[in-house]
Amino acid sequence: MRVAVLLYDGFTALDAVGPYEVLCRLPGVSVTMVAERAGPIRTDTGELTLVATRSLASVERADVLLVPGGGERGTTATMANTAVLDFIRRVHRHSTWTTSVCTGSLILGAAGLLRGLPATTYWASRPHLADAGAVCAPGRFVEAGKIITAAGVSAGIDMGLHLAARLSNERVAQAMQLAVEYDPDPPFDTGSPEKAGPELRRLALELLADVAREAEGPRPG
Amino acid sequence: MRVAVLLYDGFTALDAVGPYEVLCRLPGVSVTMVAERAGPIRTDTGELTLVATRSLASVERADVLLVPGGGERGTTATMANTAVLDFIRRVHRHSTWTTSVCTGSLILGAAGLLRGLPATTYWASRPHLADAGAVCAPGRFVEAGKIITAAGVSAGIDMGLHLAARLSNERVAQAMQLAVEYDPDPPFDTGSPEKAGPELRRLALELLADVAREAEGPRPG
Numbered sequence: 001m002r003v004a005v006l007l008y009d010g011f012t013a014l015d016a017v018g019p020y021e022v023l024c025r026l027p028g029v030s031v032t033m034v035a036e037r038a039g040p041i042r043t044d045t046g047e048l049t050l051v052a053t054r055s056l057a058s059v060e061r062a063d064v065l066l067v068p069g070g071g072e073r074g075t076t077a078t079m080a081n082t083a084v085l086d087f088i089r090r091v092h093r094h095s096t097w098t099t100s101v102c103t104g105s106l107i108l109g110a111a112g113l114l115r116g117l118p119a120t121t122y123w124a125s126r127p128h129l130a131d132a133g134a135v136c137a138p139g140r141f142v143e144a145g146k147i148i149t150a151a152g153v154s155a156g157i158d159m160g161l162h163l164a165a166r167l168s169n170e171r172v173a174q175a176m177q178l179a180v181e182y183d184p185d186p187p188f189d190t191g192s193p194e195k196a197g198p199e200l201r202r203l204a205l206e207l208l209a210d211v212a213r214e215a216e217g218p219r220p221g
Numbered sequence: 222m223r224v225a226v227l228l229y230d231g232f233t234a235l236d237a238v239g240p241y242e243v244l245c246r247l248p249g250v251s252v253t254m255v256a257e258r259a260g261p262i263r264t265d266t267g268e269l270t271l272v273a274t275r276s277l278a279s280v281e282r283a284d285v286l287l288v289p290g291g292g293e294r295g296t297t298a299t300m301a302n303t304a305v306l307d308f309i310r311r312v313h314r315h316s317t318w319t320t321s322v323c324t325g326s327l328i329l330g331a332a333g334l335l336r337g338l339p340a341t342t343y344w345a346s347r348p349h350l351a352d353a354g355a356v357c358a359p360g361r362f363v364e365a366g367k368i369i370t371a372a373g374v375s376a377g378i379d380m381g382l383h384l385a386a387r388l389s390n391e392r393v394a395q396a397m398q399l400a401v402e403y404d405p406d407p408p409f410d411t412g413s414p415e416k417a418g419p420e421l422r423r424l425a426l427e428l429l430a431d432v433a434r435e436a437e438g439p440r441p442g
Binding site for chain 2: 012013014017018020021024025026027030031032033040045047048049050051053102122123140151152153154155157158161162165170171172173174175176177178179180181182183184185186187188190191192193195196200201203204207208210211
């Protein structure tokens with residue numbers, strides 16, 4: 001069973017690596033990083049690069065497609081990239097599961113896959129789901145037919161475990177939760193916009209915007 | 222403020238990417254991936270490659286050093302790599318924080334940094350902490366002086382948020398928790414060895430061993 005993770009310039013590393021880490025050890029499952037062109041792909045901060053081993057053209061089918069989210073610039077550019085959207089539609093036709101993390105759902109939406117479906121996305125991007133004809137639904141991830149969309153960044157780990165149970169079985173998925181020692185105990189409780197409140201929401205968006213500006217500047221040594 | 226994340230052949234991706242994602246957006250903080258030689262570094266599954274932008278020799282100091290864990294083979298090889306251990310000791314001398322995730326603490330231990338200190342590691346590796354003269358302590362992460370060790374894989378996210386508060390302040394760390402929408406809600410509750418029980422512990426170790434065997438074989442296309 002082949003999982004294809006779509007990488008693109010400006011994607012968010014944890015969106016891809018969270019589910020990868022949970023899925024890659026499932027029996028009979030292989031995970032491949034794919035991008036428009038194989039080779040190094042920079043993340044949204046400009047500080048981290050992952051390697052795509054396959055080009056979109058070389059991947060005809062995948063049992064699972066996973067589209068991570070990214071910074072505003074990377075997501076917007078990918079939503080307008082016809083080669084990527086064609087790839088998503090082509091793989092989706094025969095996939096068992098088509099999935100996204102964070103603003104990856106807006107990319108699925110741009111490919112026309114979310115019309116009339118319940119879905120989720122990054123908390124700050126929820127209003128944009130309507131542009132794709134999707135209906136914003138609550139939860140860490142939302143399953144609608146064979147499409148599963150996860151909320152922001154770290155929600156990909158929760159979705160990954162759900163998907164692990166679908167691809168193998170619940171026992172194996174539970175063993176994978178232990179394998180990555182996912183017994184979360186964050187020192188704060190401000191991980192949702194509702195819990196964080198308006199002041200922290202503003203601060204989070206400011207911090208994200210600052211990094212996006214820096215990433216557009218010259219690369220750090 | 223510079224965070225250096227040590228990459229080595231066979232490291233676990235999420236150990237590095239979890240804390241990176243939480244730290245990289247802190248004001249005034251830059252995160253750099255370093256390795257014995259700059260260039261592509263394969264993870265423990267052999268299916269994912271991250272790029273180290275700096276060699277150990279080119280990094281004289283770092284405010285924060287982060288050592289991820291890895292598969293048994295990668296961790297053991299790194300614990301015997303004198304160039305890496307020298308680098309860790311050299312950077313630790315002037316670091317503000319020296320940190321690890323998962324079996325990364327065994328590498329800190331091999332560098333002689335944990336003697337007599339409370340520390341944690343991957344659940345299945347807890348007995349090995351004693352080899353480094355460390356005292357196994359409970360918790361998702363353990364702070365002892367300027368050394369912070371985190372439990373397995375995903376615990377790096379919890380430690381990252383704690384470290385974010387130390388490097389900036391609690392408000393900024395809370396905003397970062399929202400920025401990565403870390404409001405965990407896994408579909409199961411088997412993320413610690415105690416919660417998982419003996420049968421799932423055995424299965425998790427089997428799944429890890431299978432992937433380790435595959436990773437030693439020829440690379441997947």
